[in-house]
Amino acid sequence: MNIKGKVLDENNVPLPGVNILIKGTTQGTQSDFDGNFSIQAENGDVLIFSYVGTKTIERIVSEDNTYDVVMESDSSELDEIVVVGYGSVRKSDLTGAVSSVSAEELSSVPAMTAAQALQGRAAGLFKNNPKKSDYFNLIYEAHLPRHLMTIDVETGKLSKLYRENAWLNHEQFSPTDPNLLMYCHEGPWHKVDRIWTYNLSTGETTLIHKRTVHREIAGHEFFGPDGKTIWFDLQIPRGETFYLAGKNFETGEKTRYQLERNEWSIHFNISPDMKTFAGDGGDKSQVAHAEDGQWIYHFKPNGKELDSEKLVDMSKHDYDLEPNVHFSPDGKWIIFRANFEGSTQIYAVKIKKHKA
Numbered sequence: 116m117n118i119k120g121k122v123l124d125e126n127n128v129p130l131p132g133v134n135i136l137i138k139g140t141t142q143g144t145q146s147d148f149d150g151n152f153s154i155q156a157e158n159g160d161v162l163i164f165s166y167v168g169t170k171t172i173e174r175i176v177s178e179d180n181t182y183d184v185v186m187e188s189d190s191s192e193l194d195e196i197v198v199v200g201y202g203s204v205r206k207s208d209l210t211g212a213v214s215s216v217s218a219e220e221l222s223s224v225p226a227m228t229a230a231q232a233l234q235g236r237a238a239g240l241f242k243n244n245p246k247k248s249d250y251f252n253l254i255y256e257a258h259l260p261r262h263l264m265t266i267d268v269e270t271g272k273l274s275k276l277y278r279e280n281a282w283l284n285h286e287q288f289s290p291t292d293p294n295l296l297m298y299c300h301e302g303p304w305h306k307v308d309r310i311w312t313y314n315l316s317t318g319e320t321t322l323i324h325k326r327t328v329h330r331e332i333a334g335h336e337f338f339g340p341d342g343k344t345i346w347f348d349l350q351i352p353r354g355e356t357f358y359l360a361g362k363n364f365e366t367g368e369k370t371r372y373q374l375e376r377n378e379w380s381i382h383f384n385i386s387p388d389m390k391t392f393a394g395d396g397g398d399k400s401q402v403a404h405a406e407d408g409q410w411i412y413h414f415k416p417n418g419k420e421l422d423s424e425k426l427v428d429m430s431k432h433d434y435d436l437e438p439n440v441h442f443s444p445d446g447k448w449i450i451f452r453a454n455f456e457g458s459t460q461i462y463a464v465k466i467k468k469h470k471a
Contacts, residue, residue, distance in 0.1 A: 118156045120182035122146045122164065130186055132262075132278035133166045138173070141308075141322035145277055152318075255282055255302030263298060263313060277313055277320070291342030297323075304332035305353050310345065312364065323362055328352055333360070335382050339389055344370075346385060354402050359383050359392060359414070359421065372421045378412060379403035381437050387446045391415050391466075395438035395451055396429055411440065411451055413466055426464045431455035 122133045129150025136143035137154070138161035146152045156162065156176045164172040169186040263277040263286065276296075277283075284301035294315040300307040310323040310333060323345050324333045330352035336345055339361070349360035349371065357374040372392075380394030381401070394412040397403055411427035426449065429438070436459060438451040448463040 116156065116158075116180055117153060118162070118176060118180050118182065119151070119153045120184060121150045122152065122166075122184045122186060123150060124169075124186055125188060127185075130166065132275070133164055133184075133186065134279060136163045136165070137161070138163050141320070141325075143320050144318040147318070154319075252303065255306070257282075263296065265315075276315060277318070285336065287336075287338060289342040290338055290340055295342070297336065297338065297345060299334070299336065304334050305330045309334050310336045310347060312345075321364070323347075323364060324349070324360070337384060339385055340387055341389065346383065348380075348383065350402070354404065357403065359394075371419065372414075372416060373419060374421060375423075376403050377405045377408045378414075378421070378423050379405060379408060380412060380440070381434070382439050383414075384440050384442060386442045387444060392421065393440040393442060393449045394423075395440040398434040401434065409434070411438065411449060411464060413449065426466070427451070427453075427462070429453065429455065 122130045122135075124130045129146075129148075131146055131148045131150060133146040133150075133152070134143060135145065135152050135154055137156055142154070144152055144154045154162070158176055158178065160176040162174045162176060162182070164174070164184050164186065166186050169188055172184055172186065174182055174184065258280045259282075260278055260280050261283045262275045263283055265274045265276060266272070267274075282301040283298050285297075285299040287297045289295035289297070296313045296315060298311055298313060299309045300311065301309075305326075308322055308325050312321045312323060313319075314321075323336070324347065326333065328351060331350065332353045333347050333349045336347040338345060343365050344361045344363045346359065346361040349358040350356060351358070357376065357379045358371045359374060360372075361370040362368070363370075378394065379397060379402070381397050382395050384393045386392070392414040394414060396408045396410045396412060397405060398409055399405065401408075409429040409432065410425040411429060413424045413426055414421040415424075416422075432438070432453045432455040436452065436454050438453055440449055440451045442448070443450060443463065447467065448465055450461065450463045452459060452461050454460070
């Protein structure tokens with residue numbers, strides 16, 4: 116049945132952006148700008164209401180299908196808060212180096228904003244964590260509130276769609292449905308159920324792939340041209356068995372093409388006619404630790420596997436720059452970026468070989 120209601124703060128002011136989740140499921144929604152919400156639930160389901168700075172509330176669904184919920188402030192003592200380059204985080208939660216700047220030091224610096232005052236004083240944060248693997252964990256572990264947003268390109272109006280205390284990233288609209296937005300829970304892939312969709316019409320979020328074993332990872336997701344299937348890199352477990360996987364979210368049908376270690380790619384993509392795939396390979400330092408993986412690949416499905424063709428030798432390319440393969444609109448070329456000639460350039464390789 117359809118459950119409706121309104122979420123208020125302790126002053127009876129409507130509270131937007133409250134997460135409402137059916138306990139034990141991935142089905143959820145969020146209160147709108149007037150605090151209103153609507154969700155499909157059954158008798159006996161437990162609704163979990165959560166919002167940053169407030170106590171989490173649970174309500175059991177009964178025959179009454181209207182619920183007004185008041186979120187109470189969480190008065191528990193807070194740890195010392197440290198301001199970092201991407202927001203604020205409890206000092207006890209940080210795993211990397213931190214530069215502390217006192218209020219007195221900030222007030223002595225002539226600056227328009229606190230962020231400007233922090234420049235130079237806390238510059239060591241990223242200096243001490245220069246690698247993606249270092250600051251990646253810091254941002255993930257902060258669990259700061261973030262929004263999915265849209266911007267009207269004609270009026271410039273910013274609309275906040277969805278809020279969550281997680282690192283939201285990799286947003287992609289469906290190529291066929293303007294109300295369907297794919298996004299990810301960013302962070303160490305073996306710690307997150309990464310791939311989600313958000314329905315702009317209903318406010319519902321849906322998990323596309325749930326990890327099933329320890330250190331299973333899934334990521335670098337992308338839509339198929341028909342907007343029905345989401346494809347992604349799947350490893351069960353990480354660095355051991357490699358698949359290019361897809362899920363048709365209309366039918367629930369799952370597809371997996373197994374890959375050799377050398378064929379694993381940082382990114383994959385699909386041709387406009389949805390018959391073949393492309394991959395951009397990877398070097399020995401990356402998750403597959405491939406001995407001969409530095410290639411631009413063209414893949415053709417063959418049963419449950421992919422037959423690969425090596426199109427471009429990437430052995431002189433520095434894979435700190437991800438090639439990000441794409442097909443040309445006519446499907447005849449694979450387009451990628453590379454630095455094997457010294458500077459970063461955009462290249463294209465023709466898929467069909469010239470006859471001798």
